[in-house]
Amino acid sequence: MKPNIINLKKIIPPGFVSILFLAALIVLFLPGCGQVNPTYSLLADQNVFKQSDADISNKLDILWVIDNSGSMGDDQQNLADNFESFISSFVQKDYDFQIAVIPTDTYRGHFLNEPERAKFRGFEGDRDPTYPIILPGLDDVIAIFQDNVIQGIFGSGDERAFQSMKYSLESNYNQGFLREKSFLAVIVVSDEDDFSHDGATVLADYDNPDLHPISHYTSFLDGVTGSTDYIKRYSVSAMAIFDEACEASNDFGYIGYRYKEMVEATDGVLGSICDDFASTLDAIQNRIAELSTQFYLTRVPDPATIIVIVDGKAVPEDKNRLNGWSYNAETNSIFFHGSYIPAQGATISVTFDPVTIKE
Numbered sequence: 180m181k182p183n184i185i186n187l188k189k190i191i192p193p194g195f196v197s198i199l200f201l202a203a204l205i206v207l208f209l210p211g212c213g214q215v216n217p218t219y220s221l222l223a224d225q226n227v228f229k230q231s232d233a234d235i236s237n238k239l240d241i242l243w244v245i246d247n248s249g250s251m252g253d254d255q256q257n258l259a260d261n262f263e264s265f266i267s268s269f270v271q272k273d274y275d276f277q278i279a280v281i282p283t284d285t286y287r288g289h290f291l292n293e294p295e296r297a298k299f300r301g302f303e304g305d306r307d308p309t310y311p312i313i314l315p316g317l318d319d320v321i322a323i324f325q326d327n328v329i330q331g332i333f334g335s336g337d338e339r340a341f342q343s344m345k346y347s348l349e350s351n352y353n354q355g356f357l358r359e360k361s362f363l364a365v366i367v368v369s370d371e372d373d374f375s376h377d378g379a380t381v382l383a384d385y386d387n388p389d390l391h392p393i394s395h396y397t398s399f400l401d402g403v404t405g406s407t408d409y410i411k412r413y414s415v416s417a418m419a420i421f422d423e424a425c426e427a428s429n430d431f432g433y434i435g436y437r438y439k440e441m442v443e444a445t446d447g448v449l450g451s452i453c454d455d456f457a458s459t460l461d462a463i464q465n466r467i468a469e470l471s472t473q474f475y476l477t478r479v480p481d482p483a484t485i486i487v488i489v490d491g492k493a494v495p496e497d498k499n500r501l502n503g504w505s506y507n508a509e510t511n512s513i514f515f516h517g518s519y520i521p522a523q524g525a526t527i528s529v530t531f532d533p534v535t536i537k538e
Contacts, residue, residue, distance in 0.1 A: 224477070224478050224480075224530070224531060224532075224533050225528060225529065225530045225531075226474070226476050226477055226528075226529045227526065227527070227528050227529075237272075237274050237275060237362075237471060237472060237523055238274075238275045238276075238358055238360065238361035238362065239269065239274055239275065239276040239277070239361065239362050239364060239467065239471055240276075240277050240356055240357055240358060240361045240362070240363045240364070241276060241277065241278045241279070241363075241364045241365075241366065241467070242278075242279050242280075242281065242344065242347070242348070242356075242363070242364070242365050242366070243278070243279070243280045243281070243328065243366050243368065244281055244282075244283055244285075244340045244343055244344055244365065244366070244367045244368070244369075245258075245280060245281070245282055245283065245328060245330045245368050245369075246282070246283045246330075246334075246338055246340075246367075246368060246369035246370060246371065247282035247283060247284060247304065247330040247331050247332065247333070247334030247335075248283070248284075248332065248334050248335065248336045248338060248370075248371070248431075249332045249333070249336070249431070250332070250370055250429070250430070250431040250432065251330075251332055251368075251369070251370060252332045254368060254370065254418075254452050255328060255329050255330060255368075256329070257452075257456045258328050258368055258418075258456060258460075259324070259325040259328050259329060260325075260456070261456040261457040261460055262321055262324050262325060262328070262460070263321055264456075264457040264458075264460040264461045264464070265460035265461070265463060265464045266278075266320060266321060266324070266464070268464055268465070268468065268520075269315075269464065269468070270315060270320065271522075272468075272520070272521075272522035272523060273315075273522055273523035273524070274315070274468075274523060275315065275523070276313075276314075276315055277312050277313070277314060277356060277358075278312065278313040278320075278324060279299040279311060279312050279313070279353070279356060280299060280300050280301075280324075280327045280328055280330065281297075281299060281300055281343055281344070281347045282300060282304060282330045282331075282334050282343070283334065283335075283338040283339060283340045283343055283367075283369055283373075284334040284335035284337070284338070284339070284343065285297060285343035285344075285346055285347050286339045286342040286343045286346045286375070287335060288346060289346055290379040294350065294352070295352065297346050297347045297349075297350030297352050297353065298311065298347075298350070298352045298353065299311035299312060299347070299352075299353060299356075300327065300330060301326060301327050302326040302327060302329050303329060303330065303331040304330050304331050304334070308326075308327060309323075310323050310327070312356060313327070336371075336381075337374065337381045337382075337383075338369055338371045338372070338373060338374070339373055339374060339375040339376075340367045340369060340373045340375075340438075341373050341375045341391065341393075341396045341437075341441065342373075342375035342376075342391070344365055344396070345396060345399055348403060349403075357403055357404070359405070360405070360412070361404075361412070362404075362412050362413065362414075362467070362470065362471035363400065363403070363404050363412060363413040363414075364413070364414055364416070364467045364471075365400075365413070365414070365415045365416070365447075366415075366416045366417070366418070366463060367415070367416070367417040367418070367419065367438060368417075368418045368419070368452070369417070369418075369419050369435065369438070370419065370420055370429050370431065370432035370433070370452060371420075371431070371432060371433045371435075372419075372433050372434065372435045372436055372437050372438060373435070373437045373438060373441075374390060374437075375390070375391045375396075376389045376390050376391055377389060377391075385436070385437075393437065393440045393441050393444055396441065397441075397444055397445065400413045400415075400445070409475075409510060409511075410475060410510070411445070411446070411470070413445060414445045414446055414447040414466065414467065414470050415441045415442055415444075415445045415447045416442060416447035416448040416449075416450065416463045416466065416467075417435060417438035417439075417441070417442050417447065417448075417449060417450065418450040418451070418452050418456070418459055418463075419435035419438045419449075419450075419451070419452060420432045420433060420434050420435055420451065420452060420453070421434060421435060421438075421439060421449055421451055422434070422451070424453070425451050425452070425453035428453060429452075429453075432452075446466070446470060447463075447466065448462050448463045448466045450462065450463060465516075465517070465520075468515075468520045469500075469514050469515065469516055469520065470514075472514075472515055472520055472521060473507070473510070473512045473513065473514045473515075474512055474513045474527060474529065475510065475511060475512045476511050476512060476513065476529060476531070478531075478533040478535070479511055479533060479534050479535060480506070480531030480532065480533055480534065481531065481532045481533070481534050482506050482508070484530075484531045484532040485506060485513075485529065485530070485531045486529070486530045486531070487504045487513060487527070487528070487529050488527070488528040488529075488530075489515075489519070489521050489525055489526070489527050489528075490521075490525050490526055491526075494515070494519050495519075497516060497517075500514065500516050501516055501517055502516055502517030502518055502519060503515075503516055503517070503519050504516070504519065513527075513529055
């Protein structure tokens with residue numbers, strides 16, 4: 180006996196099969212009763228990073244811009260005495276760092292036709308120091324920095340930290356300092372604000388149209404670091420005067436309004452020269468470590484599903500950004516904080532449920 184075979188084409192009107200197929204799809208994706216915001220089950224994704232991989236770099240290029248005017252002697256010494264608070268974590272975690280120092284009157288080389296002023300400096304502004312760039316393999320990193328940071332007090336009172344930074348980083352004398360895919364950290368130490376402009380004369384006037392806008396320098400930093408709106412490879416921090424009480428305690432000091440604007444634009448750290456230098460330096464190094472070790476995800480995650488593993492151990496989430504990991508939706512990246520900042524060679528695994536279907 181032959182089996183009964185039903186011919187659907189004879190029973191179901193033409194075109195109705197397509198309608199049934201469409202209805203099946205609608206039922207498949209239809210949310211349950213009472214669900215206002217439907218969610219769909221998607222396959223979990225995982226991003227694995229190696230801290231020493233070429234695309235995940237922990238290279239740090241650190242440029243200190245030190246005010247060398249007459250009122251800065253004590254502040255320079257204070258910085259030297261507390262430098263260990265800044266560098267210790269980078270050494271312990273085996274970061275590939277470079278450290279150089281310039282004074283805030285470096286820019287004068289442009290107007291005096293003395294391009295060698297752009298060179299990285301040593302003790303008392305020496306333009307040919309033994310170690311113009313401090314590297315992790317040197318025997319005594321702290322002692323070398325303590326020498327180099329003492330820039331003296333006979334520099335110009337026309338402080339132009341940003342113009343000096345740009346002039347130095349553009350100079351052929353310092354080629355090789357900025358490395359591909361490294362993170363550039365600029366740290367300004369000054370008791371007077373920046374008044375960078377194109378002229379050679381003093382221009383301590385915030386309303387002067389010739390004063391360079393902060394965007395002039397963030398655009399420059401974007402270019403030399405290969406940064407984009409999505410990935411920033413630099414920050415600017417400042418140890419300066421940021422309130423009237425500190426200003427009153429410094430006879431020749433002024434509030435650093437432009438420093439504050441630059442720091443906030445680049446996610447750096449504001450540190451007062453009237454506060455404890457060790458605490459400020461620790462905060463600066465921690466922020467640099469956070470920014471330089473953020474990991475960009477390949478897909479947008481559901482934040483509630485993120486699991487972070489470093490070298491096989493779970494890392495706790497910390498939305499207060501103190502000790503653990505946090506997710507930044509604007510950059511779609513994972514940040515590490517405090518004792519959980521990964522060391523050189525660490526393997527980082529980030530598992531999550533994506534919010535969109537992978538194409």
